[in-house]
Amino acid sequence: MDFLKKLGIEGVNAGTSTGQKYFESKNQIASITPVDGKTIANTTTTTKEQYEQVVEASQEAFKIWREIPAPQRGEIVRQIGDKLREFKEPLGKLVTYEMGKIYQEGLGEVQEMIDICDFAVGLSRQLYGLTMHSERPNHRMYEQWHPLGTVGIISAFNFPVAVWSWNAMIAAVCGDVMIWKGSEKTPLCGVAIQKIVAKVLKDNDLPEGIFCLVTGDREVGEWMTEDERIPLISATGSIRMGKEVAKVVGGRLGKTILELGGNNAIIISENADIEMAVRATVFGAVGTCGQRCTSTRRLIIHDSVYDQVKDRLLSVYKNVNIGDPLESDTLVGPMIDQLAVDAMQHALKEIEKEGGKVIYGGEVLDRDGFYVRPAIAEVKNEFDIVQEETFAPILYLIKYNTIEEAMGYHNGVKQGLSSAMFTLNMREAENFLSTHGSDCGIANINIGTSGAEIGGAFGGEKETGGGRESGSDAWKAYMRRQTNTINWSEELPLAQGISFDV
Secondary structure, three states: OHHHHHOOOOOEEOOEEEOOEEEOOOOEEEEEOOOOOOEEEEEEOOOHHHHHHHHHHHHHHHHHHOOOOHHHHHHHHHHHHHHHHHOHHHHHHHHHHHHOOOHHHHHHHHHHHHHHHHHHHHHOOOOOOOEEEOOOOOEEEEEEEEEOOEEEEEOOOOOOOHHHHHHHHHHHHHOOEEEEEOOOOOHHHHHHHHHHHHHHHHHOOOOHHHEEEEOOOHHHHHHHHHOOOOOEEEEEOOHHHHHHHHHHHHHOOOEEEEEOOOOEEEEEOOOOOHHHHHHHHHHHHHHHHHOOOOOEEEEEEEOOOHHHHHHHHHHHHOOOOEOOOOOOOOOEOOOOOHHHHHHHHHHHHHHHHOOOEEEEOOOEOOOOOOOEOOEEEEOOOOOHHHHOOOOOOEEEEEEEOOHHHHHHHHHOOOEEOEEEEEOOOHHHHHHHOOOOOOOOOEEEEOOOOOOOOOOOEEOOEEOOOOOOEEOOOHHHHHEEEEEEEEEOOOOOOOHHHOOOOO
């Protein structure tokens, strides 16, 4: 395919790189497109010896990169953003073809990368520290921020390029260097991005170890999490994986940014704009075939409008076009692989077993690839299967009577990523956003759970991990804070008025 050629994707691709230097190995993994289940190309996996070379290269690059003024680091990120603009179309197609989200979403993911580059360029001139008044005369106190070193980025298949950029572009202007392990389900996206970034590094005569790539299964991720030379691990994935990462990295007193599961809900009030709520629900529930961390899983509907919302959803779902994600009229593409399809089928059986009812969809489509029909089910919030996150297009309908009941359902899960409420009642809206309202890291009024902008910090609470990436002051996680005091007097007074004469 032409877009693969434009991105430099070959039959066999090196999955280990320190910028301009690429490592070959005998072990390979195949990238299988969920569009038709066929192999796109192979990528070599990282050996332990190659991993050591990557870490050493990143440490050497850090010595140079940290000394470059932050605005000049921002200039490099600006150039990366321009390269991403140049390759937006083929990159969007690769994301679509390798991951399965529709082309418009693939383009949107690349646009997120471009946006975060722009954000990081501005940030490179805004790494502010505070100045404080000292209690001692003729003293100045202030704080400044220094880069951490090598940042390990472990990303998931569902956003195979954007999540890397949220971390990498911010960390880069902060003066850090990066080692990236993408999902073994989408290795070609990592290869393509690495080639683009390597060109920028080469054009600017910069050390190749600033942006590094490793590829492989869980073992490669374990090398990173156990490595004391990597002070920060930013990991995106399941709650199970996050708990393991937190345990290992915490055991060596390292830092983590964890972006884990989401069991996101929308509350639809009797005061809602129903048509707007339905549109947001459908996008959140079936977009990316239900494989976003911010996908809408639970719909908590006031009993007075329950039947109206249900009927409208059923009519919309029946007209959702499922098919090849590269086709312009497709709204829902395939799931990532057969394991994902099987997990969905298991969840549907559990719904019926616990007393719920699947009222629409759920069947596997008879065609090449991993296609399913998005499902709608009537359930109770306390069902075990509803309490878990099934990474699939299953929308749970839950009925409520009082706002207290709705909030109890909403917050009554262990995940806490994204949330939303549809209402035109100001008191209901403010209640949802108050300290006793949504317990999620993201809370919206009259927009859905998906589609976060890069300007705000992204992340969630409870078992979602508590991490924050992207905008706002998320940059502070990639740096170490240092408090400085300068005595410019001729005396040596002590704090708290302590006298210690010698």
